């Protein structure tokens with residue numbers, strides 16, 4: 071008898087522990103806040119504005135998830151992470167999800183035990199040099215001093231690129247984008263290399279952006295996307311389908327401006343399922359029917375988010391390129407809402 | 409009838425473990441030990457279990473995988489195809505370099521400042537006080553970052569030297585370039601340990617120089633002992649300085665000429681200076697900051713050591729006719745060393761451990777390689793941190809061992 075009581079207690083404790091590990095959604099809802107890991111500051115992707123409110127392309131994903139799960143896009147605690155600290159922060163549970171220009175790679179997915187929930191920006195590694203150096207190709211960089219952020223795919227790609235091209239370089243490892251920018255501008259390195267989007271964003275914040283050029287070579291594939299821990303598939307599903315909802319909304323022409331009108335007037339069944347007026351998709355996720363509607367209203371659909379934060383009308387001025395909808399020749403392709 | 413009987417041999421009872429003062433402290437220690445071991449066992453099993461649940465059991469296999477990243481300052485040959493183990497080794501050497509350079513500079517500066525702080529010159533003594541208070545009351549991390557920022561922001565970039573005639577020493581914001589020693593008739597290197605991760609080269613030129621140097625210093629020592637002997641016997645000391653100098657300088661010059669010694673000057677080629685030795689800005693910032701910071705502490709230790717020697721000693725020495733310089737070097741310092749060395753050891757240890765702040769300026773020490781990029785790219789946090797702790801422990805214990813041995817040798821010999 072005594073033994074079975076003891077065993078029972080262990081089982082309950084074990085179950086409770088198992089549930090704590092699995093129930094990120096419940097944790098977030100109980101806390102009333104989503105802990106979202108972002109950069110330490112990269113204008114356009116994630117940076118606090120003049121009022122201290124975080125905004126940016128990656129921030130918008132966090133806000134979308136918060137809107138879907140908590141009903142409030144502002145209920146997010148942004149946790150700045152560096153290239154080095156981000157994975158520890160996620161693995162230890164300090165953050166519920168990471169949206170920080172993070173490249174989806176095999177070893178991060180499989181070995182570091184993370185689950186990438188999609189791609190919100192198809193990118194590649196580029197090089198930026200001062201115009202006055204007169205360099206026009208990355209292959210001319212023999213002997214150059216290169217600033218890189220440590221803990222990134224960047225430093226690995228760089229080693230491979232210079233090795234395979236048989237040229238030498240001097241790496242200067244740096245923790246954050248801000249420090250890299252300072253060293254680059256002071257001429258302590260000739261070249262700054264990171265994701266091309268990050269270079270564009272960094273250059274846009276320079277006093278004289280036109281004095282710097284991005285070299286034509288893109289030396290790697292960097293599919294950037296949000297990620298969560300292994301082992302909580304329900305939470306992974308929520309983050310994945312929130313991102314997909316933003317992408318699908320653009321594809322179907324649902325914007326934050328017309329969403330109210332479309333919701334009532336549409337007879338497209340996929341839009342109806344997306345916005346919760348038909349079917350039980352929200353329930354399947356463990357959320358209410360209007361989760362996706364709130365996510366879209368938080369900052370607009372994918373296209374709106376892109377245009378507002380990093381698009382061609384912003385100082386960063388990135389073209390959609392690979393990040394256009396598949397219907398426009400890009401790679402963005404959300405699985406169907408069905 | 410009264411008789412004294414021996415108390416009967418008492419039967420041992422379990423309660424005596426607690427109530428008998430002969431056993432009590434033993435009992436408490438055993439219980440505490442068991443408790444401590446249980447706690448340790450629980451921590452270890454908990455960690456192992458959690459890692460297993462995460463699917464990351466402890467595994468050092470990653471060590472032999474290619475590191476895939478480059479390191480700028482390397483004392484061993486290293487490419488990104490080398491293993492993580494070798495990357496860690498390169499980092500370890502970088503740690504040792506900055507620790508050794510730092511300890512030497514800090515000691516020299518510290519002794520000078522400590523002695524000057526006791527100077528009768530009001531201005532000098534005050535300036536030294538300001539130095540000490542300024543450096544030891546600001547965290548060393550800030551000094552490191554501050555010096556780095558000064559180097560980067562105030563010195564010109566290499567490209568500013570285009571078309572400029574540069575001398576032997578070039579100061580740029582990427583670091584300092586100094587001439588390097590080159591040998592046109594070099595003896596070559598010997599390669600040890602084949603192709604393994606631990607392989608290293610030893611320069612035969614370097615060995616030859618060391619051998620000649622040691623031999624001539626020994627010869628110079630023999631001459632000195634002979635002079636001492638003659639002085640003890642006759643009271644006259646033969647003049648030996650030219651002999652001693654010659655015996656050191658002449659063989660070295662001959663060797664250097666034989667090896668075809670010349671200096672390689674730094675020259676601007678392309679993006680950077682080529683030739684010469686490159687002292688990177690990260691090394692300089694770290695070295696300087698650690699030295700200046702630790703020197704402030706050492707100065708205080710030296711001052712305390714000197715003040716611990718009673719003034720009577722100085723006066724007695726003066727009464728014997730010794731000049732102040734000799735009083736310091738023959739009477740005060742040898743005694744002060746006994747007081748100085750133990751705290752000096754802990755300052756050397758501090759400096760070495762503080763060198764792990766290197767990553768703040770991107771200096772690739774072992775915390776930057778093994779505890780930084782390797783850990784980050786492989787995700788093997790526990791393994792890397794454990795090893796890192798082991799490495800620092802080993803370095804620290806070695807420093808302690810050497811310094812304790814030295815302390816033993818300068819200790820007051822009691823006869």
Ligand SMILES: N[C@@H](CCC(=O)N[C@@H](CS)C(=O)NCC(=O)O)C(=O)O
Nearest residue numbers: 109110111172173222223246247268
């Ligand atoms: N995509 C790469 C690099 C990510 C990265 O570090 N990006 C930089 C520039 S695009 C960044 O976000 N820096 C912001 C910061 O320093 O916090 C990776 O996942 O390893």
